[in-house]
Amino acid sequence: MCGIVGYVGARVATPLLVEGLKRLEYRGYDSAGIAVMNGKGVETRKAAGKISQLESVVLSSPVHGTLGIAHTRWATHGAPTTCNAHPHHSCDDAIAVVHNGIIENASTLRKLLEDRGHEFRSETDTEVLAHLIEEHFDGSLETAVIDALRHVEGTYGIAVVSSRDPNKIVAARKGSPLLIGLGDGEHFVASDVSAILAHTRQVIYLDDGDVAVLCRDGYRILDVNAASQIDRQVSRIDWDLDMIERGGFAHFMLKEIFEQPASVENTMRGRLLAEEGTAKLGGLNMTADDLLHIENIVITACGTSWHSALIAEHMIEECARVPVEVEYASEFRYRNPIVSDRTLCIVISQSGETADTLAAMREAQQRGARAIGIVNVVGSTIARESDGGVYIHAGPEIGVASTKAFTSQVMALAMFTLKLARLRSLSVLQGRNIVQAMHQLPQQIQQILDGAPIIERIADEFKEATNFLYLGRGYNFPAALEGALKLKEISYIHAEGYPAAEMKHGPIALIDENMPVVFIAPHDSVFDKICSNIQEVKARGGRVIALTSRDEPALAGLLDYEIRIPETIDMFTPVLASVPLQLLAYYIAVKRGANVDQPRNLAKSVTVE
Ligand code: AGP
Numbered sequence: 001m002c003g004i005v006g007y008v009g010a011r012v013a014t015p016l017l018v019e020g021l022k023r024l025e026y027r028g029y030d031s032a033g034i035a036v037m038n039g040k041g042v043e044t045r046k047a048a049g050k051i052s053q054l055e056s057v058v059l060s061s062p063v064h065g066t067l068g069i070a071h072t073r074w075a076t077h078g079a080p081t082t083c084n085a086h087p088h089h090s091c092d093d094a095i096a097v098v099h100n101g102i103i104e105n106a107s108t109l110r111k112l113l114e115d116r117g118h119e120f121r122s123e124t125d126t127e128v129l130a131h132l133i134e135e136h137f138d139g140s141l142e143t144a145v146i147d148a149l150r151h152v153e154g155t156y157g158i159a160v161v162s163s164r165d166p167n168k169i170v171a172a173r174k175g176s177p178l179l180i181g182l183g184d185g186e187h188f189v190a191s192d193v194s195a196i197l198a199h200t201r202q203v204i205y206l207d208d209g210d211v212a213v214l215c216r217d218g219y220r221i222l223d224v225n226a227a228s229q230i231d232r233q234v235s236r237i238d239w240d241l242d243m244i245e246r247g248g249f250a251h252f253m254l255k256e257i258f259e260q261p262a263s264v265e266n267t268m269r270g271r272l273l274a275e276e277g278t279a280k281l282g283g284l285n286m287t288a289d290d291l292l293h294i295e296n297i298v299i300t301a302c303g304t305s306w307h308s309a310l311i312a313e314h315m316i317e318e319c320a321r322v323p324v325e326v327e328y329a330s331e332f333r334y335r336n337p338i339v340s341d342r343t344l345c346i347v348i349s350q351s352g353e354t355a356d357t358l359a360a361m362r363e364a365q366q367r368g369a370r371a372i373g374i375v376n377v378v379g380s381t382i383a384r385e386s387d388g389g390v391y392i393h394a395g396p397e398i399g400v401a402s403t404k405a406f407t408s409q410v411m412a413l414a415m416f417t418l419k420l421a422r423l424r425s426l427s428v429l430q431g432r433n434i435v436q437a438m439h440q441l442p443q444q445i446q447q448i449l450d451g452a453p454i455i456e457r458i459a460d461e462f463k464e465a466t467n468f469l470y471l472g473r474g475y476n477f478p479a480a481l482e483g484a485l486k487l488k489e490i491s492y493i494h495a496e497g498y499p500a501a502e503m504k505h506g507p508i509a510l511i512d513e514n515m516p517v518v519f520i521a522p523h524d525s526v527f528d529k530i531c532s533n534i535q536e537v538k539a540r541g542g543r544v545i546a547l548t549s550r551d552e553p554a555l556a557g558l559l560d561y562e563i564r565i566p567e568t569i570d571m572f573t574p575v576l577a578s579v580p581l582q583l584l585a586y587y588i589a590v591k592r593g594a595n596v597d598q599p600r601n602l603a604k605s606v607t608v609e
Contacts, residue, residue, distance in 0.1 A: 279416070
């Protein structure tokens with residue numbers, strides 16, 4: 001998720017653009033740039049790193065003009081370098097583009113354009129747009145943009161300027177948020193209101209297919225398909241800035257929980273092959289022979305990422321029949337593990353900077369294993385030092401408690417499992433079944449989110465609890481661990497996750513009316529066993545909150561609270577189960593007055609041992 005801002009009017013553009021980028025920094029923060037019309041051409045400044053880096057560049061080398069566009073990046077294609085920072089230009093530098101989204105057919109378009117003599121300077125998908133618009137330019141910038149976008153597959157929110165049509169900004173939206181701000185003799189374009197709220201409260205939210213043309217004295221909105229002019233309603237913003245940066249949510253964690261239908265979709269975008277029942281993962285850098293050469297797999301990670309590793313262990317052994325061992329990175333790095341050149345080390349890390357995980361990966365590589373990273377932050381150390389991998393494309397995760405990264409990690413690991421298993425024993429029909437279940441997940445997550453008020457009411461009953469037990473079996477034992485971690489790290493209530501069957505080997509001694517027990521009990525292959533465990537807890541006076549996926553006569557009258565989740569195949573039940581448990585932890589923590597986004601003693605990325 002990147003941030004875009006543009007200005008056209010009578011004021012000097014650069015300070016307005018930099019200030020707007022700072023308001024968008026939570027959307028992405030690995031590099032930034034501006035392009036300003038300086039009366040002679042398009043002048044650009046870029047910098048890798050935070051927006052303060054760009055600000056220093058602009059202070060030391062000012063850019064003057066009253067029309068410009070700017071971008072803060074969350075890298076999806078190409079490392080977060082200055083060269084890959086937006087804006088990107090046409091061959092003659094006369095056109096500059098900033099973009100938020102993913103161009104799925106970028107490599108095809110790039111080849112076509114290179115064959116027509118266009119020379120590329122970056123690794124990004126966005127630069128394709130600049131050359132495509134150049135290819136179609138014939139005097140009108142908006143016409144060139146419309147003609148170019150007809151060849152584009154994927155998602156975009158873009159702003160474009162050109163010294164060959166110098167008094168306008170052209171903006172277009174498909175799948176990525178974009179709005180225009182209306183001022184007196186000036187107009188703005190932005191990814192969200194926070195970038196321009198200081199200057200106007202009159203905005204128009206563009207719809208998919210809209211192309212906006214902004215000038216000093218007015219604006220037009222066109223339809224990308226018909227190029228005909230359309231009217232859009234003007235909205236008045238009465239939010240305060242703080243709320244807007246969180247998209248209207250009270251906390252980043254809640255915003256990220258509610259982003260999961262989109263983030264799970266983005267993880268899959270352009271990667272699932274429904275017909276073949278497999279996945280294409282270009283960044284893996286492993287041929288079919290490389291994958292068949294693997295004799296055993298070690299997965300290493302920390303915290304929430306370690307929980308997704310446990311799910312992957314189950315997936316890979318069930319579908320690909322390759323032995324998997326899951327190791328805490330902090331343990332693996334100091335053991336004398338058995339690793340060979342036929343070992344694949346999968347390294348899972350949202351930040352890509354966790355010290356223990358990085359050290360564990362280096363240890364595995366030093367012993368001859370190939371390492372692949374399952375990472376969210378593009379260009380992070382683990383991503384750069386691994387031998388390949390899969391970016392999860394979950395977008396920036398600001399809340400310290402990991403939520404959308406977890407579900408996207410599981411999706412990425414499922415795609416890796418598909419790819420490996422379909423080379424081995426998984427049939428095309430089994431693969432298609434998994435792909436079909438994956439496509440269902442975004443709307444199933446949305447169904448769960450629509451039921452959030454029920455979960456908030458349950459949270460009210462337990463906000464004073466001092467202990468919690470989370471119990472699950474099979475794929476949902478890791479989900480129980482993850483649910484417990486969510487609660488304890490943001491509400492400071494002691495919570496433990498356990499395999500449900502382990503209760504009778506000790507923890508059942510803890511059960512009484514003061515010990516809430518969360519059971520993850522979808523109708524999966526071990527449901528009957530979970531039923532027995534629920535009865536054992538109830539027989540000892542325990543209070544039970546159960547996640548179920550259908551009306552269960554066997555549970556009638558047993559449950560104190562029930563949260564319904566949609567049905568899916570076993571391997572994806574933890575994806576759906578984790579969402580209500582994220583909400584339960586969030587609401588309990590809020591009701592306890594805890595600092596949800598920045599819990600005490602924690603950091604978003606533990607870059608020290
Ligand atoms: C999860 O909610 C925690 N923030 C923490 O356990 C986290 O998952 C762990 O520190 C690993 O971080 P990483 O995925 O960035 O490596």
